Amino acid sequence: MTYPVPQGKPKANMKSMTEAENPGNAPFWKTKTLEEMTQTEWESLCDGCARCCLNKLEDWDTGAIVWTDVACELLDGTTCRCRDYANRTDSVPDCIQLTPAEVRTLTWLPPTCAYRLVRDGEDLAWWHPLISGSPETVHLAGISVSGRTVTEAGIEIEDYENHVVSWPEEWPEEALERPAQKA
Ligand code: SF4
Numbered sequence: 001m002t003y004p005v006p007q008g009k010p011k012a013n014m015k016s017m018t019e020a021e022n023p024g025n026a027p028f029w030k031t032k033t034l035e036e037m038t039q040t041e042w043e044s045l046c047d048g049c050a051r052c053c054l055n056k057l058e059d060w061d062t063g064a065i066v067w068t069d070v071a072c073e074l075l076d077g078t079t080c081r082c083r084d085y086a087n088r089t090d091s092v093p094d095c096i097q098l099t100p101a102e103v104r105t106l107t108w109l110p111p112t113c114a115y116r117l118v119r120d121g122e123d124l125a126w127w128h129p130l131i132s133g134s135p136e137t138v139h140l141a142g143i144s145v146s147g148r149t150v151t152e153a154g155i156e157i158e159d160y161e162n163h164v165v166s167w168p169e170e171w172p173e174e175a176l177e178r179p180a181q182k183a
């Protein structure tokens with residue numbers, strides 16, 4: 001038997017750090033703990049993949065979580081942006097506001113999620129906007145959910161089991177290596 005797991009949320013901004021916010025050479029995600037980050041740093045860590053906006057199912061007996069390609073009704077399935085971020089909890093009350101404590105306790109964060117990577121002492125990959133300088137690379141690398149979801153509107157929870165997918169738990173091959181720069 002399964003039941004829906006509350007969704008996470010992508011953060012609103014992915015601004016690059018200013019010199020004042022990051023005066024040293026090492027980027028903040030290598031020098032600060034999750035708890036030490038400023039709000040701007042924290043929000044910039046989100047890569048905008050929207051994997052956490054997918055519905056998940058948890059087995060009541062084993063606790064195992066499986067992913068579906070059924071996206072939150074507020075998610076724009078192409079841009080991977082929340083359509084009503086400011087008021088999202090009015091219609092999606094279980095949208096989780098990720099905090100350092102949440103990141104340290106949630107077991108289902110996708111393996112590509114920057115919060116999980118930093119939590120586990122890993123570096124960000126080439127496609128992360130903080131590395132590439134572009135919000136598009138998360139789509140180019142096949143990390144984001146763009147074009148791969150259906151909206152939950154009109155889909156009964158009982159039918160979610162027909163939408164179980166494994167890709168939100170995986171690193172796509174094209175995400176492993178940075179493409180060669182064109183001359
Ligand atoms: S309301 Fe839905 S689309 Fe918006 S951030 Fe939360 S889970 Fe994502």
Ligand code: SF4
Pocket residue numbers: 008009010011045046047048049050051052053098110112113114115
């Ligand atoms: S899975 Fe992580 S990096 Fe991706 S949108 Fe959610 S919080 Fe941001």
